[in-house]
Amino acid sequence: MTKSTRTQSTGPAGSPEPTGPSDPSATSDSAAKSGGRRAYHHGDLRRAIVTAALDVISAEGPSALSLRDLARRAGVSHAAPAHHFKDRTGLLTAIAAEGYGLLAATLTDAADLKDAGVRYVRFAREHPAHFQVMFTPELLRANDLELTTARALAGERLRDAVSAVPPQGRGTDARLAGVAAWSLAHGFATLLLSHNLDGPVGDQDPEEVFRLLSGLLFQGSS
Numbered sequence: 001m002t003k004s005t006r007t008q009s010t011g012p013a014g015s016p017e018p019t020g021p022s023d024p025s026a027t028s029d030s031a032a033k034s035g036g037r038r039a040y041h042h043g044d045l046r047r048a049i050v051t052a053a054l055d056v057i058s059a060e061g062p063s064a065l066s067l068r069d070l071a072r073r074a075g076v077s078h079a080a081p082a083h084h085f086k087d088r089t090g091l092l093t094a095i096a097a098e099g100y101g102l103l104a105a106t107l108t109d110a111a112d113l114k115d116a117g118v119r120y121v122r123f124a125r126e127h128p129a130h131f132q133v134m135f136t137p138e139l140l141r142a143n144d145l146e147l148t149t150a151r152a153l154a155g156e157r158l159r160d161a162v163s164a165v166p167p168q169g170r171g172t173d174a175r176l177a178g179v180a181a182w183s184l185a186h187g188f189a190t191l192l193l194s195h196n197l198d199g200p201v202g203d204q205d206p207e208e209v210f211r212l213l214s215g216l217l218f219q220g221s222s
Helices: 029-033 045-060 068-074 080-085 086-108 115-124 127-135 145-163 174-193 206-217
Strands: none
Touching: 029 206, 045 068, 045 080, 045 086, 045 127, 068 080, 068 127, 080 086, 086 115, 086 127, 115 127, 115 145, 115 174, 115 206, 127 174, 145 174, 174 206
């Protein structure tokens, strides 16, 4: 399920955030006293930064991300996010890698190709910020090992679902059948998230609508 586009940028506009105090994970006094900030006190700072980033992406898109702003939201020094992710591209790459891992887990043990497609749509609905970043290659570090490994695993899960369909139901070229299946699921999910299907889908369950659509494409996928 790897995107065919390989001309990925090593990073988006913006370089690593300015260096801060020597202890990048330390909560600054001003941050702790600021009523407008959600001060970070304990636990996994890396997770806190990712969660804050996902909130921003969901509301405003990836272009609105700023490591300095995320540090302010978490109530930590502005160098703290750079300590964990190096730069904005590193953070987005980590989010994409996490997304592919979640997608692979979602596709695992799918009953058939239709079920895999339904699960793909469900993943997009439940993780819209991950979904948006995963398929915007110019935002990511293409050679990141965690990203390439997670992406390959997700692709393998989709290929497994396609391979389970009898040749008479998908044609003789399993690879093209996989592209067709991915295109249908990804296109439906993208149109759904961008509200372009509000009229056709209406009050119906989007997953059930997709199940009907997939039956039109793969007659032998049960």
